[in-house]
Amino acid sequence: MRVLVMSDIHANLYALDAVLEDAGEVDMVWSLGDIVGYGPEPNACIERLRGYDHMAIPGNHDWGVLGQLDLTDFNPFARAANLWTREQLTEASREYLESLPLMAAHGDYTIAHGSPRHPIWEYLLYADMAQPSFDYYETAVCFVGHTHVPTIFRDVRESGEWPTLAIRERVPFYLNDDERYIINPGGVGQPRDGNPKAAYLILDTAARTVVHQRVAYDIAATQERILAQGLPASLANRLTWGR
Ligand code: ZN
Numbered sequence: 001m002r003v004l005v006m007s008d009i010h011a012n013l014y015a016l017d018a019v020l021e022d023a024g025e026v027d028m029v030w031s032l033g034d035i036v037g038y039g040p041e042p043n044a045c046i047e048r049l050r051g052y053d054h055m056a057i058p059g060n061h062d063w064g065v066l067g068q069l070d071l072t073d074f075n076p077f078a079r080a081a082n083l084w085t086r087e088q089l090t091e092a093s094r095e096y097l098e099s100l101p102l103m104a105a106h107g108d109y110t111i112a113h114g115s116p117r118h119p120i121w122e123y124l125l126y127a128d129m130a131q132p133s134f135d136y137y138e139t140a141v142c143f144v145g146h147t148h149v150p151t152i153f154r155d156v157r158e159s160g161e162w163p164t165l166a167i168r169e170r171v172p173f174y175l176n177d178d179e180r181y182i183i184n185p186g187g188v189g190q191p192r193d194g195n196p197k198a199a200y201l202i203l204d205t206a207a208r209t210v211v212h213q214r215v216a217y218d219i220a221a222t223q224e225r226i227l228a229q230g231l232p233a234s235l236a237n238r239l240t241w242g243r
Pocket of ligand 1: 010034
């Protein structure tokens with residue numbers, strides 16, 4: 001099975017469409033949360049995703065928009081965008097977001113937004129932070145988002161080996177049968193690793209490979225839409241830098 005694994009769409013339809021086209025034929029799409037928040041097209045992004053055979057979970061922004069998290073926990077720009085998004089959501093979009101399970105699994109793969117230990121909020125920025133999470137899911141691999149930074153961590157609690165593995169664009173990474181991994185595809189709608197191109201992964205379950213891919217999209221058009229909706233200008237500006 002060929003799976004498009006992506007996270008943090010953040011209502012950026014131009015980025016999402018670029019990823020869907022660049023990924024080509026896939027059997028399934030897995031979305032790791034934060035479908036909405038920050039960006040100008042929340043309903044259209046949800047509808048796009050629902051057009052695919054897919055598996056999805058909520059992120060902190062999705063929950064913030066639904067009123068399931070206290071918005072004072074968000075920075076002012078995120079809070080403003082969440083309040084705007086809350087007004088925009090159709091009934092169908094709201095019901096869809098409310099229906100999503102906290103975590104989900106398919107075969108040998110689990111998905112969680114932040115981490116398997118604290119799915120909604122925990123940021124796995126460094127390998128040390130990831131190690132405890134290996135106790136909180138059953139499968140060999142867990143895909144996470146939330147940081148918007150592409151990363152591969154492996155479970156080294158017994159081996160003591162180097163815990164962070166290099167992730168290279170368009171170079172297949174082979175999943176070793178004897179190892180467990182927590183893998184972040186990076187962000188679709190608001191990359192934060194200094195590369196403004198939308199990020200995603202292709203998982204090939206037969207070959208047991210993941211491939212990190214980047215694709216350019218119309219950033220200027222997205223920025224115009226953000227400003228036209230009266231969303232904070234900083235949310236538009238940061239897309240230029242991928243920060
Ligand atoms: Zn996010």
